[in-house]
Structure formats: structure tokens, C-alpha cells
Amino acid sequence: MIRLSRITDYGIVLMVRLAQNPDDEARNARNLASEADLPVPVVSKVLKTLAREGLLSSQRGSKGGYTLARNAEDISVPEMITALEGPISLTECSVHPGACSQELSCDVREPWQRINSAVHGALSKITLADLTTPELAGSIVPLSALRVDLESAGLE
Amino acid sequence: MIRLSRITDYGIVLMVRLAQNPDDEARNARNLASEADLPVPVVSKVLKTLAREGLLSSQRGSKGGYTLARNAEDISVPEMITALEGPISLTECSVHPGACSQELSCDVREPWQRINSAVHGALSKITLADLTTPELAGSIVPLSALRVDLESAGLE
């Protein structure tokens, strides 16, 4: 199914909410959880992970909470996915070389590598800012850089 | 991780071997399994699924086995993936509308839909024939239609 894990889904939604936060005050887990109507422990876990991976800045103590570590334009979709569920790859051998006994004789390996990087390249052009559509507009600037030349990705 | 399931991986490798089969004699599961160095029951299961989904033709009895149901140029990567592990989608809500309680208020939903179809569109341009590189060449015609305009996919 090539599905994102639920945790990743939550994480991206939370990132979007943080990106939409007007002032740059830190938002705490309880607050975000009630706003997104999700269990607090889950939200807390996700935010901790995102902070550990460097996508969020955290501040402890009273008045503490989370803020984006960078501008929304500088955070890509693959970064968020990778932070929450490891490297993006369709095939095992791209991530764990040697795990597959077929690796040497596999004649499908090389094409898959290129497909992998093509998908990754396409996603990497999409930023958190692209996902942060103001509730109203929506039709003006859709996913800014979605036009992607996959062939160039294939030649990396 | 956005990983293909192992079954799907096997399935595509087997499809490639069938596509490389010079004569159009049917290949049986035992035969393919030993060639790919995989357990017979697993190969059998995968082939059964591919046949049920219409990507392979099967013939029972002695001298029976499997052949491609269509030309390799007419079988796309997403078709194979979908046959083996269901619809390709990054988010749950694209496949099972209503399963997510956030669906109505979710402001990330619409961008993801477009990303979904972009990825799907990119993959759909790649055929089984593209994966069937003759061991030698490899650099001449790499993944023929890999140049893809993702923006058009987004406008579907």
C-alpha cells in the first residue's frame, strides 16, 4: 500500500499547525493535542521525536513548548517523513545493503534505485510551507514546486 | 519508511523473469522458485495472486504454469504494486474515506491528495519492460518515460 504510518501523518499535521502559528510563541503538547483532537501522550511522543531529529526546537518548563526549528519553506516533506519513520525507500536493499541474498544477482536492483531517487526527488521539492494553505485561497499557488523533472533525479 | 512489502518485491522480480522468458512457454512455480532462490510456497502464493489480479495467465496440469497476461510494455509498476498490496496511497483517507475523524477539518488532506496522484502518476509511466534491462546494456534507454510532469498529475 505504500502507506505513511499514522505517527508520520500526525507529525505532519502538527508541523503544519505550528507553521500556521502566527506569533512565534512556543506551543505545548497539551495545547496542540486538544486543538488537533488527538490523545496527549501520542502528540507528546511525536513532538519529542521531531525535536530530537532537529525539525522542532523545544523549550522546557513553564511557558515552554515547541516551535519550528527553521522556516517552513526550508523544511521538506521527506525530512519530516524520514524523521518519523526512517529513510524513504521502496526497496530494502537501498537502506540495508547486504540484507538481501539476491543483491548481487538481482537485475531489478538498479532500476529500483533510480525509481527510489525519482520519488524522493519529487517529494523533496515540496516544503512544509506548501502544505500550509490558508483555509481560504487554496487555488492560487498549489504546491509551488510540484513540477519536477524526474529524469534528472534518475541521473543522480 | 514507505517500503514495498517483501511479497511485492518478490512479485516484481518474478514478473521480470517471466518477461525475460524468450519463448512463451509457461513457467511453473517450482521452476521459478529455484531460479530466483526463493521458497516454493512463497513463490506459488505470489504467482497465484498475480494471476488472480489478471497480470499473469495460468495454465493448470502437466506442462502448466504461468505466462504474462499482456506485453511487458503494457504492464505498469503501479499495477503490479496494487495487485500485490492494494491501492497505492500515502494517506489513509485517500483509500478509506471516513476512517479518519479529522477528515472534514483536515487542512492537509487536499495537498496530500495531490502528492499521492503525483507519485502515482510518476510510477505509472514506468512499465515492466523498463525494468527488464538486458544484463549488458543498461545505459542506453534507462526507464524510458521517466521524465514526468508532476504538475499535470496534480491537476487530475
Added chain:
DNA sequence: TATTTACAGGACCGCTGCGGTCCGATATTG
């Protein structure tokens, strides 16, 4: 300094789904 707030790290647990095996039925060949 004491208290409260909130993140950090990690242990823990139930359950679904996946990889993998096996069996009985059916169709084809000779």
C-alpha cells in the same frame, strides 16, 4: 527555595498485519 509546568527518555503492552507453510480440490496431460 519551593512549586508548578512542561519536555526527555525509555520501558511496556496489546494487537494487527505480514511472511511463510500446508492442505484438499480441481484441471490438464499422456
Added chain:
DNA sequence: CAATATCGGACCGCAGCGGTCCTGTAAATA
């Protein structure tokens, strides 16, 4: 009839995921 192969589905062990909870630590406030 006998041998060969697919077909459909039951079955099982287990890793991984979603989700909870507990203890420690840092910051703010009074």
C-alpha cells in the same frame, strides 16, 4: 488412471506499530 500444477483458503509465529505510563530534568514564578 496417474502424474503434474495451479487454486483457494486456513493456519501460525512474530515483528512492528499505536498507544500508555513513569521517572528525571529544566525553566519560570512567587
